[in-house]
Amino acid sequence: MCTSGWPNSAAIHLLRLLADQGAILRCHGDFDGEGIRITAYLLDKTPPGLGA
Numbered sequence: 001m002c003t004s005g006w007p008n009s010a011a012i013h014l015l016r017l018l019a020d021q022g023a024i025l026r027c028h029g030d031f032d033g034e035g036i037r038i039t040a041y042l043l044d045k046t047p048p049g050l051g052a
Contacts, residue, residue, distance in 0.1 A: 013043075016047065020047070027039050027042055027043075
């Protein structure tokens with residue numbers, strides 16, 4: 001799923017649903033301040049096991 005930046009609540013909800021069904025979540029983002037903040041946000045909002 002591509003969120004093109006900050007994921008909205010619908011994207012977070014979908015990621016949680018996918019993870020609850022056993023999907024392995026992975027994150028690919030820019031390695032700048034904003035990209036690191038987005039990744040930290042995703043790690044905080046999704047179940048453990050998100051691969052950064």
